[in-house]
Amino acid sequence: MLEFNQVHKAYATPQGPLEVLTAVDLELRPGGSLALMGESGSGKSTLLHLAAGLDLPDSGEVVVAGRSVSTLDEPDRARLRRETLGLVFQQFHLVPSLNVIDNLRLQARLAKRETPEWSAHLMERLGLAGLERRYPEQLSGGQQQRLAIGRALAPRPALLLADEPTGNLDETTAGEVLELLLDLVREAGSALLMVTHSLRVAAPLDRCLRLTHGRLEPPSGAEASHR
C-alpha cells in the first residue's frame, strides 16, 4: 500500500541544509496500521506529507498504491490524494463555509465516490446525526475531529493518513475519538498511517516505529513491552 525506499529529505535553512529524513525505509500493507512516533521536529510530519504527495523526496522513492509519487505530476498527485488517500489533521481543517454534512461528503464527492449509505452510516457512527445543518464552528472540538475523520473516510480511501488526530483533544475525548477512528478504518478496509507522540495512542495499532533525528528505528523497549 505504502512504501518508502531510502527516502531522503532536507530543507534549506539559513544555517545550511537541514536533513529531516535520512534513508527511510518503510512498508505498510493494505489494511495494515502503523504508528509513527517521535519527538517534535523528528520529521514525522514531513514523512506524512511525503506519503500524501504533498511534498516530494530529495532522493529515494515513495510508492503509494503501487505508483511512485515522484513520477506523478501535480494534478495526478492531487488525484491520488482525492481518490486513494484520506487525511486527518491535528487542526481538523474543516471547510468553514460548508455545513457538517457537506463537509463530510466533500472529499467523496470530489473523488466522485460518494455512497449515501456509507455517509449516513458514518454520520451515525460519528455521533453527528442530527447535526447535519450545523457549521463547523458550531461543533465542539471532539465533534469537529470526528467530522474530519468522517470526511477522510467518506470516499473509503485505501490509505488513511492521520497527523496527531487527537493532539488537540482532552484525554477522554481523545480515547473515544481514537477508538472510533480505528473501528471505522477497519470498517472501511483502509490502511492507516498515524503520526503521534503518544504511546497510548500508538498502542492499538499493528506496528509502531520511532523516528529519531530523521532515522527510522524500531521501538524502544518500553514501547515493545507495551505491545
Place this chain on the structure above:
Amino acid sequence: MRPWLAVALLLLTLAGCGEETPSGEPAGFAGLGEAAGSFAQAGPDITLRFPEDHAAHPDYRIEWWYLTANLEDEHGEPLGLQWTLFRQALTPPDQQPEPTPWASDQLWMAHMAVSRGDTHRVAERFARSHSASDSSQAGVVAEPFAAWIDHWQLASHEETSDETSGEASKTDTFAELQLTAHQDDEHGGFGYDLTLTAEGPLVLHGEAGFSQKAADGQGSFYYSQPFWRIEGEVTLDGETRMVSGRGWLDREWSSQLLDERQQGWDWFSLHLESGHKLMAFQLRGGGEDGGNYRSGTWISPEGEPTALAPDAIGMTPLGTRRVAGREIPNRWRLEVPGAGLDLVVEAPHAERWMDTSVPYWEGEVVARDADSGEDKGIGYLEMTGY
C-alpha cells in the same frame, strides 16, 4: 466758512479715509492745512470783482458755495435747510492733465440737508470736471450765475429778474436765484424748490474780502450774501410744504485755509431780530500760543460790515449732547461786547449730524439774551472736528 468740511471731505475721500497722505501726517483738519504749492494764494492785496468772482477759481485749491436757510411753513413750524457745492482742485495749475475725454482736474462734491423737528435728511454727490471743458456734470459759471451738480442747482432766476426790487441791479443775475435739489431715499424723498431774493448787498469779510484764518496770516477770500428772502416749497419724507424765511450764502476760496495745527472749528451765522447779522467763528488751536483763533463780522441791517478782531469775540460751550456717538456742544455763550451782544445760542434739535463722507454737525440755532432769555434771533451753527 463751514466749508472746510467740504474740503475735509474731499481730501479725506481722496486720501482713502485718511490712511495715508504723501506728506505723512494729515495737516490740519482733513488736510486743510496743506501747503499751497503752485496754487494761487489768497492775500489782502487782491480786490474782488463781481460777477466774475461768483464763478469757480480753479487756480485755488478749494472753494465753496454754501447756503443755509431758516424757514417756516404755513403753520409757523420751523424748517432748516442746507445746500453746498464744494470744489477741490485735483492737481496744481501747472500739472493739469491734457484735456482728453474724461480727464479731470477738478473734483466736485455737494451736500444737501433738510431738517424739521427731529427729522434730518442728508444727501451727498460727487462729480469731476476739467476746467478746459465747457459741458460738465458739475460746475459754476458767473453770467448768468449757475452752480450745479447733476440736477441739483443754484441758478439765476431769469424769468423774474425784471421784477426784482431792492438794491441789486437789474443786470445782476446773482440777485435772484432759484435753488432746486431733490433726492430719492427710503423715506419718500426730500428736496426743495425755492426762490432766493437778495434784500441786501454782498458782504465782504475781513480785509475787503480777505479773511485771516490763523494768527500767522493764513486765510481765504470770503464774502457772503446774508440777506436772502426765501420762498418756495420744501419736500420732506414725500410731504411738500410751502415755506418762507431767510437764507445766508457763503462764498469762500483759498489754497491754504488752515494753520497746520488747527483741528476743527465752530462757526455761527445769525439773523438777529434787530436786522443785524452776525458771523463769528473760532478755529480751535490756531491762535497765538496754540489757543483758539476767533474772527467774525458784525453786519448792520444795511449791509455795512464791521470786522471783529479775535479778542472782540467770546465763545464758551455751555453744555453738550451726545450725538452720533460724540459729545457735541449744543449750547454756547456768544459774546460780542462791541455790539452789546451777550447771547446764549442753542440748537433746539441736537440731531443734526451730517453723516457724509466726512461727517460734521450743521444745524439751526436760536439765539436768546443771556440775561433775560428773550429771543434775539435765529441762525445756523456748524461744528467740525468733534
Place this chain on the structure above:
Amino acid sequence: MLTALATLLSHYKRHPGQLAMLLLGLWVAGALWSGVQAINASARDSYARAEALFSTGLDRLEYRDGEPLTREDFVRLRRAGLPVSPLLEGTLEAPDGTELRVIGIDPFTLPGDSAFAAASSQGELTDFLTPPWQTRIAPDTLPALGVNAREAPGAEPRLAAGRLPPLVLSPMLPPGTLVMDIAAAAVLLDSGEQLSRLVTAPEVLERAPEGLVLTRAATLVSPGQLTESFHLNLTAMALLALVVGLFIVQAALGLALEQRLGMLRTLRALGVSGRGLVGLLALELVLLGVIGALAGIVSGVWLARVLLPDVAATLGSLYGADVAVTLNLPWHYWFGGLGVTLGGLLLAGSGVLWRAARLSVLGLGQAQAWRAGFYRQLRGMSLAGGGVAAVGLVLWAWIVRQPPGEGLLAGFGLIAALLLASALLLPPTIALILAGLGQLVRRRPLGQWALADLQLQLPQLALAMMALLIALSANLGVSSMVGGFRLTFLDWLDQRLVADYYLRPAPEQFDAVQSWLAERPEVAELLPTRHAEATLLEIESPDGLRVPQLPVGLYGITPGEMLIPSWPLLSTQAGRDAAWQSFAAGEAFVNEQLAIDQNLAPGDRLTLTAPSGRETLTIAAIYPDYGNTRGEVLLATPQLAERFAATPSSIGIVLTLGADEVGLRDALRQRFELGSDALVDQREVKRVSVEIFERTFTITRALSVLTLAVAALALLASLLAQARERRRQLAPLWALGVPRARLVTVQLAQLGGMALAVGALAVPLGSLLALGLVAVINVAAFGWRLPLHVFPGDIGLTLTTAGAVALLAAALPAARLWRTPPRALLAEEGGT
C-alpha cells in the same frame, strides 16, 4: 500607554501592506475630495470677485439703435437727475496673448460700495483720478503681463496699445481684469468720448429714458448662480470618490482589528483599560488620518492645478464666467479638507472602535458568533437599504410636485439615496443569489464549495463590491447622460445653424449690408435676426391668468426655405406646418426653458411690454434651446422689428451651391470695412460649440473614471488583505486533492462571477441614474430635459469593466497562490 501604543502600531510593522492600504485609501479619498474642493473654492473665489465688481449687479442702459453712448449723454442724463454712471469696457491683448478686460470707471458716480472698495483698496483716490493714473489689478492677473508680484506695485507694463498706468494690487478684482479711471481707459482704448454703457443701481430707474434700452441686472444672471449646478455636480462626484476611498479605509481598519484581537485581549489582560484601549485606537486613527489626509490634500491641490485650466476654460466658454487658472485657496479650505477626510475616517473607523470597546477579555464565543453576526449584518443592511430607498421615494414624490427648475439639491439627494440604497442592498442580494445558486449545484462539490466559500468571503468583500457597484453605476449613468447629451446637442446644432455664414454688421450698416447681400449671386437666402428685451406681464392659459413679471429675451428669426425644415420643435398646437404658418403670421414660439419654467403650452397667450405699451402673442410651438439659461420668445424678424422695435443682431447667409465663398467674404469686407470678427463661419461655430461641450464633460468623465479606479483599488486592497487567510482556507482543499490550477481557476471564477453580477446590477442602476440625471438634475439645473439614450456599447463596457476590474484585482493574489510552493501552503497551514 506609550508602550501600549507602540505595541498596537507594531502590527503595521509586521503587516506593512495593511498600513499601505489604509494610507492609500485615505490618500485617494482625500486627494479626489480636496482636489475638487480646491477647484470649487478657487472658482467661487473668482465668482465672488466678479460679483463684487461694478459691472455685475447693476442695471445697464444702451441706445436702442445700438449707437454708442457718449460723455454728452452721460452729462445730459445726470443733469436730468438720473443716477447713471459711465462705464467703458474693452479688451487689450497681453504680451502672452491673453485677452485682458479693461474697465474704466468713474468712482464718483458708480453706485454702491463695491466700487469704492474695489477702486480704493489702497493709496489715494487722487492718484487713481489723475495722471499717470493707476491700474487696479488682481495678483493672479500679473503673470499675463509678465510681471512678478514683488515688482508689480508701480510697474508700468507696456502693451501694444500703450503703457498701462502704474499697477496697484487689488486682490478683490476678478482675474484678467484691469480697472482704472475712465479717463485712463479712454486713452488706452482710444475710445474718445464714447462709452460702453451707462449703469445704475438695480431697480432705481423705473423705465429707460427715451431712445435707450434698460437691461435689468436681474436678467444678467451672475456667474455664481449659473455655475452652481456645475459645482454641485463636481462636489457630488468628489463625495462619491471620498465614500469609495473610505470603503478601502474601512476594510483595512476592520482587517487590522481582526488580526489584532488577540493582541488587544492580551493588552487588556495586562491591565490596559477598555477605555484606554479605545482611546489608543482612536489616537492611532487620528495619526494615520492626519498623515493620509495631508498627503491627500497635497495631491488634491496638485490634481486641482492640473484640472483647473480645463475647468476654467469650460466655465468661461459655457457661462462666460472668468475663473482664475491659478489656484486661489482660502485658509478655510485647508482645514475643511483635513476636517472632511478626518471626519470620514472617524466615521469609517467608528465601527472598529465600537467593536474594540465591546471586546471581551476572554474572547469566548467570538468564533461561534460570527455567522449569526453576519446574518444580523445582512438583515441590518437590508433594513437600512429599504429605509434609504424609502427616503429616495419620498424625495422623488416631492420633486415631482416641485415647479420645474427647482429641487436641484433634492435631485442630487435622490440620486445619492438611489446609490446608497443599492449599495446597502447589494450584499443581501448577493447572499441570496449565492444561496440560490448553491441549491443548483448541490451535485458539484467544488462548485458548491466555491459558492459557500464566496458567501463566507462576503463580509470582507461586501464593502469593495458596494464601492464597485457605485462606481460602475455612476460611470454608466454619467456616460449615458454625456453620450445622450452629445447626440442631442449635435443634432440641435445641425438644426439651428443652417446658414453657412453669420454676419454681425454694425447697427447703422445693417440695412445697407442686407440689401447689398440680397443682390449677390452667391447668396441663396438671407436669414436676418433681431433681438430685444421685454418683460412678460401676463400669461393667459386655459388654467387662467397669471402675472409673472418676468424678463425675457425676444429673438427674431427669418422663417424661410432653409430654416423651416430644420428648426426643431418640441410641441405644436396643430402640427409643424400650421405652426410655421402661424409663426410667419405673427404668432410666437417659446423655448423649452420658458415653457417649463412658466408651465406654458402651445395656444397660451403671452402679454409682453413693448415700446407701444404692450403686445399680446399666441404661442404656436415650443422649441428646444440647449445651453441657454434664459427664457426666450421667438418671433419672425419683421414682426419683432415692427412690434418691439428690436435692434438688428445678425444676418445668416445661405450660399448657393458652389458659390465663391472667398470672393464674397472679400467683397463684403472691402465694401463695408467689417471687423475681423463680424463674419463668422458656421463650421467654426460648430467646432467651437462641440469643443466647449467636450470640455464641459472632460472633468465629469475624468472623475468618474477616477472613481472607478478607486473602486478597483478597494477591491484589490480587500483581496490582498485577506489573501493570507484565503490561502489558509485553500490549503486543506489542496490537501484533499484539488489541484492548485483548479483552485486558482475557482478563485478567479468566484470573483469574476461576483463582479459580473455586480456589473449586471449596475446596468439597471446606471440607467436609472442616467434617467435621474437627464430628467431630474438637468431640468432642475438648466430648465430643459434630455431624451434618455441607452448605449449598448456602454453597458457592454460596464460589464467588461466590472469583470476586468475583478480579475485584475484577483490576479495578484491568484498569482501569489500559483507561485507559492505547496510546502509553504502547508507551512502556513501548520502555522496557525
